[in-house]
Amino acid sequence: MDTLDFLPVSQEDMHQRGWWYYDFLVVTADAYVDHPSFGTAIIARCLEADGHRVAVLAQPDWHSAEAFLAMGKPRYGVLIGGGNIDSMVAHYTAARKRRSADAYSPGNRMGLRPDRATIVYANRAREAFPGTPVVIGGLEASLRRFAHYDYWDDSVRRSILFDAGADLLVYGMGERATREIARRLAGGERVEAITDVRGTAYASRDPAPGGLPAVPVPSYEAVCASKRDYALATRTEYEEHDAVRGRTILQPHGERTLVVNPPAPPLRREELDWVYALPYAREVHPMYEALGGVAAIEEVRFSVTHNRGCFGGCNFCSLAFHQGRMITSRSHESVVREVEIFTRDPKFKGYVHDVGGPSANFRHPSCKSQLKNGMCKNRSCLAPTPCKNLDPSHADYLALLRKVRAVPGVKKVFIRSGIRYDYMLSEKNGEFFSQLVKHHVSGQLKVAPEHCSARVLDYMGKPHFDVYERFRDKYQRLNQRYGLEQYLVPYLMSSHPGCTLNDAVDLAVFLNRTGRQPEQVQDFYPTPGTLSTCMWYTELDPRTMEPVYVAKSPHDKALQRALLQWKRPEKRRLVVEALHRAGRTDLIGFGRECLVRPLGEVRNPAQRESRARPAKGAKPPARGAEKSGARGRQGRGRKK
Numbered sequence: 001m002d003t004l005d006f007l008p009v010s011q012e013d014m015h016q017r018g019w020w021y022y023d024f025l026v027v028t029a030d031a032y033v034d035h036p037s038f039g040t041a042i043i044a045r046c047l048e049a050d051g052h053r054v055a056v057l058a059q060p061d062w063h064s065a066e067a068f069l070a071m072g073k074p075r076y077g078v079l080i081g082g083g084n085i086d087s088m089v090a091h092y093t094a095a096r097k098r099r100s101a102d103a104y105s106p107g108n109r110m111g112l113r114p115d116r117a118t119i120v121y122a123n124r125a126r127e128a129f130p131g132t133p134v135v136i137g138g139l140e141a142s143l144r145r146f147a148h149y150d151y152w153d154d155s156v157r158r159s160i161l162f163d164a165g166a167d168l169l170v171y172g173m174g175e176r177a178t179r180e181i182a183r184r185l186a187g188g189e190r191v192e193a194i195t196d197v198r199g200t201a202y203a204s205r206d207p208a209p210g211g212l213p214a215v216p217v218p219s220y221e222a223v224c225a226s227k228r229d230y231a232l233a234t235r236t237e238y239e240e241h242d243a244v245r246g247r248t249i250l251q252p253h254g255e256r257t258l259v260v261n262p263p264a265p266p267l268r269r270e271e272l273d274w275v276y277a278l279p280y281a282r283e284v285h286p287m288y289e290a291l292g293g294v295a296a297i298e299e300v301r302f303s304v305t306h307n308r309g310c311f312g313g314c315n316f317c318s319l320a321f322h323q324g325r326m327i328t329s330r331s332h333e334s335v336v337r338e339v340e341i342f343t344r345d346p347k348f349k350g351y352v353h354d355v356g357g358p359s360a361n362f363r364h365p366s367c368k369s370q371l372k373n374g375m376c377k378n379r380s381c382l383a384p385t386p387c388k389n390l391d392p393s394h395a396d397y398l399a400l401l402r403k404v405r406a407v408p409g410v411k412k413v414f415i416r417s418g419i420r421y422d423y424m425l426s427e428k429n430g431e432f433f434s435q436l437v438k439h440h441v442s443g444q445l446k447v448a449p450e451h452c453s454a455r456v457l458d459y460m461g462k463p464h465f466d467v468y469e470r471f472r473d474k475y476q477r478l479n480q481r482y483g484l485e486q487y488l489v490p491y492l493m494s495s496h497p498g499c500t501l502n503d504a505v506d507l508a509v510f511l512n513r514t515g516r517q518p519e520q521v522q523d524f525y526p527t528p529g530t531l532s533t534c535m536w537y538t539e540l541d542p543r544t545m546e547p548v549y550v551a552k553s554p555h556d557k558a559l560q561r562a563l564l565q566w567k568r569p570e571k572r573r574l575v576v577e578a579l580h581r582a583g584r585t586d587l588i589g590f591g592r593e594c595l596v597r598p599l600g601e602v603r604n605p606a607q608r609e610s611r612a613r614p615a616k617g618a619k620p621p622a623r624g625a626e627k628s629g630a631r632g633r634q635g636r637g638r639k640k
Contacts, residue, residue, distance in 0.1 A: 006034050007034070022075070023053045024076055025078045028138075032285040035282050038084060041280055059113055062120045062121060078135070087118070088116065090113065095523070106293065109291075118138070123164070136169050161258065162258075168181060171263075173323055176267065177199035196261070201260040208257075230534065230538050231534055231540040242325075282341070307329040307357035307359075308329070317530065339410065350411030359419070363394075369389065378543060384463060384464055394427055430474075437475065445489065449492070450491060451496070488625060489626075492522070493523070494557070495524045495557040495560045500549055501559060509595075
């Protein structure tokens with residue numbers, strides 16, 4: 001693919017286009033992939049479509065300002081994003097250990113982005129271009145827009161706006177706000193005057209700036225000193241994160257005040273269609289070919305994002321605080337056109353990997369009243385039980401999937417984004433469930449029950465476990481009806497706030513009783529901006545201000561994790577310790593219900609369970625998967 005299919009990344013690229021100047025420099029901590037699954041590509045293409053000259057600076061050397069100067073000074077501003085994921089999450093595991101690979105960098109190389117990339121890049125940009133407006137955005141800036149607990153520092157940090165020294169911060173899905181800022185800067189307006197754009201934040205010397213109705217939250221100094229104030233601030237920040245009824249939020253930081261304007265309205269359907277119809281190259285920039293390419297594109301290359309927003313309300317997930325809870329979706333025609341583009345790609349083998357989004361089976365707002373009144377305060381649409389006003393119809397999504405399946409050249413259409421099975425079960429018409437099993441499972445369907453304890457699930461904002469069991473049973477029946485052998489892969493989480501050692505034991509007992517052996521367990525990761533992270537830090541539930549138990553020490557977390565992986569020999573000593581601490585020594589022994597045998601004792605070989613060998617040629621399920629369907633039919637409904 002020719003470099004002219006991409007936006008310029010060098011002066012040579014600019015000169016090939018006959019450019020001797022450019023308007024905006026877009027900086028990203030990811031490699032440059034011109035695909036609509038990457039926020040940098042979307043923002044850059046939107047600005048290009050508005051008539052601006054845009055250059056892209058991907059993963060620059062941040063040790064000096066030299067890389068920022070390479071293409072010269074932009075006429076109007078520098079727009080900086082930290083990448084598709086927070087740079088600290090990209091670098092460190094939940095145990096704060098350095099990761100070994102970065103899928104968003106060429107050749108999976110680590111070290112091509114700095115820690116706290118948005119802050120570092122903004123400082124380099126101000127050094128390179130004094131007086132040029134600097135605007136930060138993307139996920140990293142969005143989730144750190146208020147004073148926030150930082151897991152890696154184990155302290156409360158200021159709003160990223162202050163540490164980056166930026167003029168403006170764009171939060172949420174930033175197309176509308178960024179385009180308005182760019183238009184006004186190009187029109188000669190000073191950046192200091194751009195204080196009224198929804199979906200943005202700025203710093204003010206005025207402790208009570210005028211404009212939209214505002215609500216104060218405890219100051220940075222207060223939330224550092226008091227965990228209760230931190231929890232109160234978090235509750236207000238979530239309550240006001242609504243495009244219909246949300247108000248401006250004021251949070252003092254020393255002598256200045258952080259002003260966070262109300263969220264921008266979500267894009268309308270025709271606007272979303274326009275965004276996804278822009279002339280993306282849909283490929284990794286050629287400059288990375290010799291470096292091994294960029295792995296992050298492989299999962300999304302032939303995937304379609306058909307919706308935005310999530311009313312699922314999982315407290316450990318940042319989606320609600322970034323994209324918002326209001327659902328918008330693309331038209332059928334827009335999605336079909338994108339899939340038709342796939343069929344002209346020589347790499348396409350006929351398999352659409354996903355037609356999804358934050359939650360794949362959301363196509364419309366959860367109820368009609370929210371369009372006028374906004375989302376309900378302190379109320380989840382789904383958990384612990386679905387709201388009586390919920391509209392659970394899957395008819396539009398089902399019709400869309402049928403149209404995609406009918407595109408010439410398409411062999412199979414999979415759904416690999418998260419399915420909200422509680423939402424799916426709320427629909428009395430089971431047609432979508434049947435079609436999902438029959439046509440859209442690639443051998444394994446990943447779902448997220450997370451835990452079996454109702455109390456823990458309430459802290460997570462998830463439905464109770466009986467809902468998952470109903471879903472699992474129906475999934476098995478449908479696979480049997482259609483003669484398919486497909487698997488469920490449930491995601492489980494350890495050490496979420498509210499989860500005690502006894503809760504972890506209960507989950508291990510359940511898994512043992514049902515024959516499950518989870519291969520992987522996700523430790524709770526206190527990422528910026530979530531309600532669960534607030535619980536983890538403050539040991540308070542911000543929704544009720546009631547105390548919450550939190551397993552904080554590495555050893556306490558290791559005990560919970562070990563219980564969910566009790567069959568691993570290297571976990572045995574931890575499991576025995578956990579069972580002693582929980583008072584469940586009845587689970588140490590040689591019976592079927594026991595998790596481990598006593599330390600130092602050898603089990604009678606005659607008591608060992610025999611393991612059935614898989615049928616010749618059969619592909620075994622992933623460890624931790626639950627089998628569904630008829631025997632001897634391996635591979636049906638599975639990607640070839």
